[in-house]
Amino acid sequence: MSYSVAVAGASGYAGGELLRLLAQHPELDVRTATAFTNAGERVTSVHPHLASYSGMTFAKTEAEQLRGHDVVFFALPHGASGALSAELAADGADTVLADCGADHRLESTDDWADYYGSEFAGTWTYGLPELVLADGGRQRELLRGAREIAVPGCNVTAVTLALAPAINAGLVEAADLTAVLAVGPSGAGKKASTTLLGAELMGSANPYGTDGGHRHNPEIRQNLRRAGGRPVTLAFTPVLVPMARGILATTTAKLASGAALDDLRAAYERVYGDERFVDLLPAGEWPRTGDVTGSNRAAIGIGVDERARRLVAVSAIDNLGKGTAGAAIQSVNLALGLDETRGLPIDGVAP
């Protein structure tokens, strides 16, 4: 069976990566790609690497163009998908809507007001299938048959996957978590990324969103609370570094009394042992962003700093793969009842 697909915001980085991955998907067929300032342009004039789309032109991002598809992916700036997706949902069609932006991720209206400030658009089913829940289940069960999917933020995916098993098992103190991330500029979107790639970034590492002010903070806390069943406190600092794609999240947590590395390894094995897209690396090995570039994989290494009595869990993802477009497709596969791995790359590219 073939499902017709529209990608809104297909001229951006996330939309472009959706087009690239969907071109290899046996059941999802991109019929419409929309853009804002690039509406009317050929897809290959914006994305010269996407030769599969040589015959396609960007339509305008409006409800009329997106209607009538089985699946609509939104890859729009924050605040742009809420009203548009509400228009589509009001049609009452059986369409699967997957939002790569933040508009439908948070359940707390207070957090939304604090970190985003625009009108609250509601909460959709969260698109991180591997997230372990406090009752031992997985988020994927909630995604089967879902019609509205909130795709996670890329930094959020990296930090959540690194810490969730330890919190779920009660092996660390949920009130004492840290995360420092090396992130590539493509996470900021095409326009911002072009600006960022100036002389200020080349050869420099720049922290941003410091003092707990980054909008991914409440989203990570929401996930980790779902994993452990109690609130968490997290110090989270992203650092912009000169690599096109990728996130390396170094997270730490104070060990619970008596917790040891063997307990932690057993907990991470239990959660990720059967996961196709999460690699728990052997003891003593640590992930690198270059090893997951172009793939839908997260690589995770864990260890214990005995002197500090802290868990150290490091994760690497491609922000545009497992961090956005791959995650969106994985969740849509579940929503449609397809094999979760359908059309998604397990291998990356190197060098």
Ligand SMILES: NC(=O)C1=CN([C@@H]2O[C@H](COP(=O)(O)OP(=O)(O)OC[C@H]3O[C@@H](n4cnc5c(N)ncnc54)[C@H](OP(=O)(O)O)[C@@H]3O)[C@@H](O)[C@H]2O)C=CC1
């Ligand atoms: N980049 C990443 O790694 C990740 C991105 N995301 C999220 O995905 C979404 C897209 O991000 P990304 O692709 O990086 O961003 P880009 O800036 O690269 O692309 C934005 C897209 O939205 C369109 N657009 C811009 N302004 C408007 C507007 N006012 N109304 C409608 N469409 C508009 C652009 O069209 P045009 O170019 O034609 O003007 C383009 O297609 C964002 O919500 C982002 O936060 C989530 C996780 C990771």
Ligand SMILES: CC(=O)N[C@@H](CCC(=O)OP(=O)(O)O)C(=O)O
């Ligand atoms: C380099 C950079 O700016 N990265 C972005 C990551 C954006 C992302 O993960 O997506 P959402 O905006 O959809 O949450 C940031 O830190 O905000």
